[in-house]
Amino acid sequence: MYDSTDSCGGDQDPGTPGADQGLPESGADQDPSGSTAGQAPQPNQGPEEVRFLVDSTAGKLVRWLRLLGFDSTYSEQAADYRLVHRARTEGRIVLTRRRSAAALPWGNAVLLESDRLDDQLTQIARCYAMPGRPMTRCSLCNALLEDVSGESVRDIVPPFVYKTASGFSKCLGCGHVYWQGTHSSRITERWKTLWELAGSE
């Protein structure tokens, strides 16, 4: 397994309160998906689960992490200390390409080594020994999905999808409907490949 603490962040427990707790949050630091910050623990969140805060240097990553089931929020915050402070407050690990943000000694951040999405996902798979739970979280707003019957979404999804999909789920936050099909299988397969690749290094 991979053993570099530099590219995985040193502190595995980002939730510890520190001396920086009094810093005000910036109004400009908003999640473009509209999800609220600091969500309460959710039903299928195990104690071993880590949560991420992705910054604008790795924007594509946040959607993929959510599709893979990881609790992930997004921030366009430009000030390193505010970004890292928000992550600390929410118990999240910062994923960034910004060396200056990853270097803050009181934060918990992973400096992403590559611009390529696959490389970034592989690095995360190496750093955090979690299998992920594909298709359990909304890629748009980060809320959890619940299984629903085909009948309940019959008027929402295309007729072809209604007939052929093997299962449906709906976002508890924004109501977006997902279905089991080729796309979800590809996501699961892609993560499985990256996961196996990371484990064999």
Ligand SMILES: [Zn+2]
């Ligand atoms: Zn949603």
